[in-house]
Amino acid sequence: MAVTKExxxxxxxxxxxxxxxxxxxxxxEDTVMHILKAYEIENYDVYVLSxxxxxxxNEDRDDACSMIRHVPLxxxxxxxxAALNQLSREICSHDCSLIDAWTRLDECKSIPFGKQSIHVFxxxxxxxxxSYLFGGMPLDAVISFFVGMLLQLFLFGLKRHKNSKFITNxxxxxxxxxxxLVVLSLGAPILYDKVIIGSIMPLVPGIALTTSIRDFFxxxxxxxxxxxxxxxxxxFCIAVGVGAVITIYRFVMGGAxxx
Amino acid sequence: MILQFIISMFATLSFAVLFAAPKSELVFCGxxxxxxxxxxxxxxxxxxxxALANLTATFALTVISRIIAAVxxxxxxxxxxxxxxxxxxxxxxxxxxxxxxxNDMNEFSHYGMxxxxxxxxxxxxxxxxxxxxxxxxxxxxxxxx
Numbered sequence: 321m322a323v324t325k326e327x328x329x330x331x332x333x334x335x336x337x338x339x340x341x342x343x344x345x346x347x348x349e350d351t352v353m354h355i356l357k358a359y360e361i362e363n364y365d366v367y368v369l370s371x372x373x374x375x376x377x378n379e380d381r382d383d384a385c386s387m388i389r390h391v392p393l394x395x396x397x398x399x400x401x402a403a404l405n406q407l408s409r410e411i412c413s414h415d416c417s418l419i420d421a422w423t424r425l426d427e428c429k430s431i432p433f434g435k436q437s438i439h440v441f442x443x444x445x446x447x448x449x450x451s452y453l454f455g456g457m458p459l460d461a462v463i464s465f466f467v468g469m470l471l472q473l474f475l476f477g478l479k480r481h482k483n484s485k486f487i488t489n490x491x492x493x494x495x496x497x498x499x500x501l502v503v504l505s506l507g508a509p510i511l512y513d514k515v516i517i518g519s520i521m522p523l524v525p526g527i528a529l530t531t532s533i534r535d536f537f538x539x540x541x542x543x544x545x546x547x548x549x550x551x552x553x554x555x556f557c558i559a560v561g562v563g564a565v566i567t568i569y570r571f572v573m574g575g576a577x578x579x
Numbered sequence: 580m581i582l583q584f585i586i587s588m589f590a591t592l593s594f595a596v597l598f599a600a601p602k603s604e605l606v607f608c609g610x611x612x613x614x615x616x617x618x619x620x621x622x623x624x625x626x627x628x629x630a631l632a633n634l635t636a637t638f639a640l641t642v643i644s645r646i647i648a649a650v651x652x653x654x655x656x657x658x659x660x661x662x663x664x665x666x667x668x669x670x671x672x673x674x675x676x677x678x679x680x681x682n683d684m685n686e687f688s689h690y691g692m693x694x695x696x697x698x699x700x701x702x703x704x705x706x707x708x709x710x711x712x713x714x715x716x717x718x719x720x721x722x723x724x
Contacts, residue, residue, distance in 0.1 A: 342660075397599045398601070398657045398660070400599070401654055401656060405653065439596070442594075442596040445590075445593040446594045449587070450665070453665060516673055520669055522597065524669040524672065529667065531660075533705045537709055562676050563679065566677065
């Protein structure tokens with residue numbers, strides 16, 4: 321009797337973990353269904369939104385059960401998605417018993433993010449490279465490298481205070497703009513706009529945009545709309561952060577136009 | 580051109596690290612991003628215009644990600660999300676807000692429209708890329724489920 325519940329709990333927990341780490345709705349729905357099918361539950365319904373899961377199994381029998389999950393939009397962790405995907409493959413080919421699956425699932429969920437120092441370095445490297453790609457000089461790339469590292473340190477600092485995403489994006493882009501204007505004012509011959517463009521790349525909503533398109537493509541219009549709004553608001557916040565600092569800078573420098 | 584290829588590869592690779600992609604896939608993430616950027620550059624060289632260049636680049640990127648995903652038996656998301664970063668209109672967002680604040684409405688509407696066009700082109704590119712039937716890619720991994 322309790323087996324249905326156990327299986328459904330596993331399937332939903334797995335969907336929860338996938339969604340939390342940034343998988344698209346279609347993949348989550350597909351995974352939950354495949355797991356239910358693999359454990360021989362015939363009669364089920366699954367509905368997934370980008371921030372919630374609704375699932376029921378064996379509705380017309382005595383051991384009917386259903387589950388609802390609320391899943392807040394979280395940070396993307398591609399490693400966990402890959403691991404969970406692998407696990408669901410094994411479950412589907414019946415290589416994995418129910419109890420094993422739970423321990424494996426816990427392992428997948430606790431794959432850590434890399435060390436902070438590594439993140440800081442790679443954030444800087446990415447920013448530097450992008451600054452060069454978008455037409456900056458090598459010097460701009462070097463400045464961008466350091467600005468990017470500071471940005472990532474700043475983001476780690478903000479994370480501890482549980483700020484809203486809006487504030488994080490506004491402050492982050494403001495910091496980037498401020499730093500590159502300071503470097504400019506110190507007399508370094510940089511193209512400050514290339515430095516800013518390179519360094520705001522970690523904030524730019526590339527993931528939200530991509531996920532949103534894929535949701536739309538699979539016919540999940542509601543989830544697509546949620547991610548699309550997320551992307552547009554993030555872009556807007558970046559614009560506000562950059563804009564505010566440039567306005568203040570102009571004001572302080574007595575309206576002197578930036579190159 | 581080769582320098583651009585290498586640098587865009589490193590740029591994508593570093594962002595893949597930020598999103599905690601599995602270590603074994605990092606190089607492939609970098610590769611998809613670099614190929615997308617290369618196609619974009621070639622498009623720009625042939626005077627495609629920004630929108631069309633972005634569209635072809637995203638299309639190429641999506642197809643490549645799907646191929647790699649099929650061969651490596653991993654979700655497409657991993658390669659697509661990281662690979663898309665060089666093409667996302669970060670510069671467009673910046674210039675749009677910059678000219679808005681400078682009160683230069685001509686440039687503002689120019690960059691604003693361009694940003695929207697690029698975003699739309701990326702959307703179409705991904706959609707076309709996914710419109711190719713999955714069976715073509717399944718041939719690449721017979722041992723899959």
